[in-house]
Amino acid sequence: xxxxxxxxxxxxxxxxxxxxxxxxxxxxxxxxxxxxxxxxxxxxxxxxxxxxxxxxxxxxxxxxxxxxxxxxxxxxxxxxxxxxxxxxxxxxxxxxxxxxxxxxxxxxxxxxxxxxxxxxxxxxxxxxxxxxxxxxxxxxxxxx
Numbered sequence: 450x451x452x453x454x455x456x457x458x459x460x461x462x463x464x465x466x467x468x469x470x471x472x473x474x475x476x477x478x479x480x481x482x483x484x485x486x487x488x489x490x491x492x493x494x495x496x497x498x499x500x501x502x503x504x505x506x507x508x509x510x511x512x513x514x515x516x517x518x519x520x521x522x523x524x525x526x527x528x529x530x531x532x533x534x535x536x537x538x539x540x541x542x543x544x545x546x547x548x549x550x551x552x553x554x555x556x557x558x559x560x561x562x563x564x565x566x567x568x569x570x571x572x573x574x575x576x577x578x579x580x581x582x583x584x585x586x587x588x589x590x591x592x593x
Contacts, residue, residue, distance in 0.1 A: 456473075456475075456476075456477040456508045456509070457472065457473050457474075457475055457477065457505065457506075457507045457508050458472070458473045458477060458480075458507050458508065458509050458510065458511050458583060458586070458587070459471070459472050459473075459483070459501065459502065459505060459507045459509075459510050459511070459583075460472070460473075460480055460510075460511045460512075460513075460547075460579040460580065460582045460583025460584075460586070461498065461510060461511065461512040461513065461579060461582070462513045462549070462575050462576075462578040462579040462582055463494070463512055463513060463528075463529050463532055464575060465488075465528070466487060466488065467485055467486070467487055467488070467571060467572060467575045468485065468486050468488060468494060468497070468498065468575065469482075469485050469572070469574070469575030469576040469577070469578050469579035470482075470483040470484050470485065470486065470498075470501060470576065470579050471483050471576065471579035471580040471582070471583045471584075472505060472507070472583075473507075473583060473587055477508075477587055478587060478591075479584075479587070480579075480580045480581075480583035480584040480587060481580060482576040482577060482579070482580050483501070483505075483576070483579070484501070484576065485572035485573075485575045485576050486498070486501070491528075491531060491532055491535060492535070494532060495532065495535045495536050495539060498536060499536070499539040499540065502539075502540055507542065508542060508543075509542050509543040509544070509545060510536075510540065510542065510543070510544045510545065511544075511545045511547050511582060511583050511586040512529060512532075512533065512544060512545070512546055512547065512582075513529075513547055513549030513578065513579070513582040514526055514529060514546035514547060514548055514549055515529075515549050516548050529546075533546075545586060547582050547583075547585055547586045548585075549578070549581075549582050
C-alpha cells in the first residue's frame, strides 16, 4: 500500500550575515537548494526566514547545529538557540537541530568536484550546506 503521507521540511544553514535555505520534496526524501538570504541582525533573520516559511508552509524546520568535535555546544550554537527561540514565536511547527559539522566544507568540496570555484560565491556554499544539513536529517529520520 502506498504511503500518501506528505512531509515537507525547510533546512537552514544559519549564519550571521547569510542564511542558506533548502527544501525537501513533498515525500520528505530529497533536499534541494532554495535560496540564500542576506541578513543584518537576528531580528532581520527571523523576519526573512518567517517570510520563506509563510511561502512554503513546511511541516517542520531543520537547522544546522555546529557542535564541537567533542559533541559540546559551540558559541555559535548559543546564537542559534537564541534564533530558534525568536523564530518559535513566529512558527509553531517543530524545529529540529541537526549536527552540521563539516557541512560547509563538504559543500565547498562538492562545488570543487564540479569544476567550479567557491571564490566570491559564498551564497552557493550556504545553500548547498543547507541541502546537506537537511538531507542528513531526512536520511536519519525516514519516517518523520
